[in-house]
Amino acid sequence: xxxxxxxxxxxxxxxxxxxxxxxxxxxxxxxxxxxxxxxxxxxxxxxxxxxxxxxxxxxxxxxxxxxxxxxxxxxxxxxxxxxxxxxxxxxxxxxxxxxxxxxxxxxxxxxxxxxxxxxxxxxxxxxxxxxxxxxxxxxxxxxxxxxxxxxxxxxxxxxxxxxxxxxxxxxxxxxxxxxxxxxxxxxxxxxxxxxxxxxxxxxxxxxxxxxxxxxxxxxxxxxxxxxxxxxxxxxxxxxxxxxxxxxxxxxxxxxxxxxxxxxxxxxxxxxxxxxxxxxxxxxxxxxxxxxxxxxxxxxxxxxxxxxxxxxxxxxxxxxxxxxxxxxxxxxxxxxxxxxxxxxxxxxxxxxxxxxxxxxxxxxxxxxxxxxxxxxxxxxxxxxxxxxxxxxxxxxxxxxxxxxxxxxxxxxxxxxxxxxxxxxxxxxxxxxxxxxxxxxxxxxxxxxxxxxxxxxxxxxxxxxxxxxxxxxxxxxxxxx
Amino acid sequence: xxxxxxxxxxxxxxxxxxxxxxxxxxxxxxxxxxxxxxxxxxxxxxxxxxxxxxxxxxxxxxxxxxxxxxxxxxxxxxxxxxxxxxxxxxxxxxxxxxxxxxxxxxxxxxxxxxxxxxxxxxxxxxxxxxxxxxxxxxxxxxxxxxxxxxxxxxxxxxxxxxxxxxxxxxxxxxxxxxxxxxxxxxxxxxxxxxxxxxxxxxxxxxxxxxxxxxxxxxxxxxxxxxxxxxxxxxxxxxxxxxxxxxxxxxxxxxxxxxxxxxxxxxxxxxxxxxxxxxxxxxxxxxxxxxxxxxxxxxxxxxxxxxxxxxxxxxxxxxxxxxxxxxxxxxxxxxxxxxxxxxxxxxxxxxxxxxxxxxxxxxxxxxxxxxxxxxxxxxxxxxxxxxxxxxxxxxxxxxxxxxxxxxxxxxxxxxxxxxxxxxxxxxxxxxxxxxxxxxxxxxxxxxxxxxxxxxxxxxxxxxxxxxxxxxxxxxxxxxx
Numbered sequence: 029x030x031x032x033x034x035x036x037x038x039x040x041x042x043x044x045x046x047x048x049x050x051x052x053x054x055x056x057x058x059x060x061x062x063x064x065x066x067x068x069x070x071x072x073x074x075x076x077x078x079x080x081x082x083x084x085x086x087x088x089x090x091x092x093x094x095x096x097x098x099x100x101x102x103x104x105x106x107x108x109x110x111x112x113x114x115x116x117x118x119x120x121x122x123x124x125x126x127x128x129x130x131x132x133x134x135x136x137x138x139x140x141x142x143x144x145x146x147x148x149x150x151x152x153x154x155x156x157x158x159x160x161x162x163x164x165x166x167x168x169x170x171x172x173x174x175x176x177x178x179x180x181x182x183x184x185x186x187x188x189x190x191x192x193x194x195x196x197x198x199x200x201x202x203x204x205x206x207x208x209x210x211x212x213x214x215x216x217x218x219x220x221x222x223x224x225x226x227x228x229x230x231x232x233x234x235x236x237x238x239x240x241x242x243x244x245x246x247x248x249x250x251x252x253x254x255x256x257x258x259x260x261x262x263x264x265x266x267x268x269x270x271x272x273x274x275x276x277x278x279x280x281x282x283x284x285x286x287x288x289x290x291x292x293x294x295x296x297x298x299x300x301x302x303x304x305x306x307x308x309x310x311x312x313x314x315x316x317x318x319x320x321x322x323x324x325x326x327x328x329x330x331x332x333x334x335x336x337x338x339x340x341x342x343x344x345x346x347x348x349x350x351x352x353x354x355x356x357x358x359x360x361x362x363x364x365x366x367x368x369x370x371x372x373x374x375x376x377x378x379x380x381x382x383x384x385x386x387x388x389x390x391x392x393x394x395x396x397x398x399x400x401x402x403x404x405x406x407x408x409x410x411x412x413x414x415x416x417x418x419x420x421x422x423x424x425x426x427x428x429x430x431x432x433x434x435x436x437x438x439x440x441x442x443x444x445x446x447x448x449x450x451x452x453x454x455x456x457x458x459x460x461x462x463x464x465x466x467x468x469x470x471x472x473x474x475x476x477x478x479x480x481x482x483x484x485x486x487x488x489x490x491x492x493x494x495x496x497x498x499x500x501x502x503x504x505x506x507x
Numbered sequence: 508x509x510x511x512x513x514x515x516x517x518x519x520x521x522x523x524x525x526x527x528x529x530x531x532x533x534x535x536x537x538x539x540x541x542x543x544x545x546x547x548x549x550x551x552x553x554x555x556x557x558x559x560x561x562x563x564x565x566x567x568x569x570x571x572x573x574x575x576x577x578x579x580x581x582x583x584x585x586x587x588x589x590x591x592x593x594x595x596x597x598x599x600x601x602x603x604x605x606x607x608x609x610x611x612x613x614x615x616x617x618x619x620x621x622x623x624x625x626x627x628x629x630x631x632x633x634x635x636x637x638x639x640x641x642x643x644x645x646x647x648x649x650x651x652x653x654x655x656x657x658x659x660x661x662x663x664x665x666x667x668x669x670x671x672x673x674x675x676x677x678x679x680x681x682x683x684x685x686x687x688x689x690x691x692x693x694x695x696x697x698x699x700x701x702x703x704x705x706x707x708x709x710x711x712x713x714x715x716x717x718x719x720x721x722x723x724x725x726x727x728x729x730x731x732x733x734x735x736x737x738x739x740x741x742x743x744x745x746x747x748x749x750x751x752x753x754x755x756x757x758x759x760x761x762x763x764x765x766x767x768x769x770x771x772x773x774x775x776x777x778x779x780x781x782x783x784x785x786x787x788x789x790x791x792x793x794x795x796x797x798x799x800x801x802x803x804x805x806x807x808x809x810x811x812x813x814x815x816x817x818x819x820x821x822x823x824x825x826x827x828x829x830x831x832x833x834x835x836x837x838x839x840x841x842x843x844x845x846x847x848x849x850x851x852x853x854x855x856x857x858x859x860x861x862x863x864x865x866x867x868x869x870x871x872x873x874x875x876x877x878x879x880x881x882x883x884x885x886x887x888x889x890x891x892x893x894x895x896x897x898x899x900x901x902x903x904x905x906x907x908x909x910x911x912x913x914x915x916x917x918x919x920x921x922x923x924x925x926x927x928x929x930x931x932x933x934x935x936x937x938x939x940x941x942x943x944x945x946x947x948x949x950x951x952x953x954x955x956x957x958x959x960x961x962x963x964x965x966x967x968x969x970x971x972x973x974x975x976x977x978x979x980x981x982x983x984x985x986x
Binding site: 230232233234258277278280281282284285288319320321322359361362380381384385386387388389394395396398401405409415416417418419420421422423424425427428430492493494495496499 | 709711712713737756757759760761763764767798799800801838840841859860863864865866867868873874875877880884888894895896897898899900901902903904906907909971972973974975978
């Protein structure tokens with residue numbers, strides 16, 4: 029048995045649910061479903077109550093069961109019903125469990141019982157293509173996987189999911205922008221096994237196309253043109269849907285990079301990355317001091333935003349700030365967002381330097397563009413910040429002038445103080461939060477945040493190290 | 508009379524030679540030519556002795572007479588004769604004058620008498636197109652101007668030449684890269700006057716084409732394709748020669764810029780720029796200290812190089828250093844060269860900052876380029892300068908590493924110490940000088956050079972100010 033197989037079999041043992049766990053979760057699911065069926069019958073509503081998701085497909089990971097119960101209504105049930113009476117019935121059926129309110133496009137109920145998450149989700153019983161709500165496809169997905177995933181590949185799906193989790197590429201939510209469970213199942217069916225998926229991914233390029241059901245057979249370019257995405261996995265139950273649409277390029281590539289490394293230098297760390305506890309404040313201070321770059325953090329409170337909305341705002345804002353800071357002359361090395369998804373949010377921006385040379389070269393118009401030349405000369409010769417020139421360089425008028433914002437922290441504070449930074453690209457909902465209050469911290473000042481934000485010190489340490497755990501293996505030292 | 512005409516007439520009075528000066532210079536020319544004719548006859552050589560240049564064309568400036576005497580030999584005289592017997596005869600004919608040795612492609616004799624320069628130059632009497640030496644065209648140029656420049660435009664030529672001198676655009680030598688006297692004459696003939704040349708120049712763009720003799724009539728694009736230059740003035744006596752070939756883009760544009768300014772805001776400063784004496788050392792130190800940029804100077808001795816060779820080396824080197832320093836991450840704002848053309852040379856480089864952030868982002872290969880990824884990871888994970896990563900950004904592996912040369916002065920000193928800086932682009936002959944010894948000075952250290960180099964303090968002051976004298980007029984303050 030090779031090193032890969034040995035590791036896989038060891039991991040599989042740890043992540044496959046044992047009979048007792050299986051028993052416990054399934055009986056909880058059955059009992060809720062039974063109660064739901066009774067309540068719906070008493071209500072006089074015709075609806076099918078089904079178990080969906082990884083539990084139904086038997087691809088769930090031990091200790092991480094999600095009970096997804098779908099209630100499939102006939103198309104003539106008004107959507108309003110989902111938000112009102114349906115939620116009441118669902119709450120009734122799950123009486124005794126802790127209910128969590130969810131703000132999603134689609135109303136559903138989330139409950140917690142013994143560390144198991146139970147979702148009760150309404151959907152419509154429609155034919156493929158006639159989708160009335162976002163969740164109508166799910167029963168078809170379940171059916172497709174049940175029909176096409178042989179028992180012998182269920183372990184491979186579990187391995188792939190665990191691998192994705194280990195490298196931080198699991199989940200279609202915006203925070204992750206990675207691979208959903210359904211996508212993992214489709215990949216295992218397509219390539220025929222866990223290691224086969226890894227090997228297959230090495231051949232991916234931008235525009236990789238996987239079309240299990242052959243919806244686009246012989247029309248691959250058409251599919252690429254239609255979906256326009258770096259990774260396209262056509263949904264077997266819906267030719268107009270790309271199951272990989274939520275996968276960001278970076279996550280696609282992170283997976284490809286990890287796949288390559290695992291095949292070359294297998295290790296348990298891909299599945300079970302070491303999780304060192306929070307770093308000591310002293311240690312973090314030392315790392316920040318020794319780094320040589322400028323690390324800036326924008327802190328703000330973000331209560332009451334749904335996670336997908338929050339992360340959408342965070343990523344949009346970071347992208348915009350990279351642009352704004354770049355145009356202001358700062359060299360942005362890296363950005364990242366952190367949030368507990370409840371209360372706090374931190375935008376991290378690492379600059380080569382937060383202080384720029386105080387003088388900047390302004391290249392003006394070519395000497396022959398009359399009106400522009402006149403305006404350029406007038407403006408700059410009257411500028412009290414003029415350092416040198418105007419002079420002719422090549423075919424253009426040029427001046428050296430004092431830089432307006434040589435210090436990034438001041439630039440940020442100034443701009444965030446005006447309309448929450450909307451004019452430098454802070455996304456609207458986040459700008460509202462910033463208007464309520466914000467802090468900009470630099471370098472060792474970040475230690476202040478570490479004291480008050482649970483989970484942030486670990487995040488900051490990982491950000492500073494940069495290197496994924498699975499890259500830091502022993503075999504490199506030898507090379 | 509408008510402001511322009513008033514200024515022009517005042518300037519013209521100052522620069523037109525008075526009868527006494529004319530008399531003196533012409534009689535000197537006649538006497539040398541007479542002696543030369545006698546000597547050549549005694550030698551038994553058939554040759555025509557002619558007066559050429561601005562004296563012959565009556566376009567010279569008072570106080571700046573150049574006596575250009577050409578000896579036109581028949582084509583069967585060997586070139587060897589020019590270098591040997593001819594130079595002896597020329598020396599004999601100019602006995603009593605101070606002789607200056609000249610290292611040009613073409614041998615000739617330069618003498619100085621009473622502040623008047625006398626050149627005795629050999630050439631061949633050939634038909635246009637059958638050129639045997641670089642100076643054979645000159646008599647044809649003289650004849651063309653004599654035949655085509657009406658007396659009433661001679662003052663206009665003088666004004667244009669003086670204007671070019673005033674703004675630093677006069678002369679085809681490499682140091683200047685500007686407009687020769689012959690080019691000024693052609694422009695005045697073409698446009699019909701001094702102010703007309705200025706107005707005409709405003710319409711120039713890259714690829715401007717002036718073809719007095721109509722060599723390329725109806726085939727203008729062909730001419731542009733053949734000459735491939737930003738300013739093309741076809742030589743009336745040689746359709747294959749661009750009289751404006753030595754004009755650098757920057758000098759073409761400097762002239763256009765100055766022309767525009769003079770037409771808008773005329774002033775004597777264009778012709779007679781104020782020449783303040785050398786600045787006090789204290790003043791220069793203050794300017795250097797307050798500037799906010801980093802000024803670096805490379806000093807070396809350059810004895811025994813002909814000016815055109817020296818300046819060629821200087822400009823090549825500056826261009827290369829802009830590239831090398833730029834690739835090393837430094838932002839080069841401006842460069843300039845200074846030399847007394849005898850002994851000393853200074854290369855000036857102004858950087859936004861001579862110190863760069865100590866950390867640099869290295870963007871590696873896309874994750875799917877197998878061999879490059881392996882090499883990139885191996886190399887960087889073993890690098891003791893690794894600061895963060897490797898991590899995946901977009902579709903690529905990236906690291907943050909310590910910058911190798913964060914300090915420009917050290918970068919220069921290190922590289923100039925190896926083969927005189929050939930590997931960072933110092934031109935070969937200059938590199939030889941650098942190998943003999945060099946200094947790199949920064950900021951206030953430049954004051955050291957000011958003490959020992961005559962003329963350098965003025966140059967440095969002008970460089971720091973940047974703004975041409977003719978731009979600094981009163982009318983701007985009002986705007």
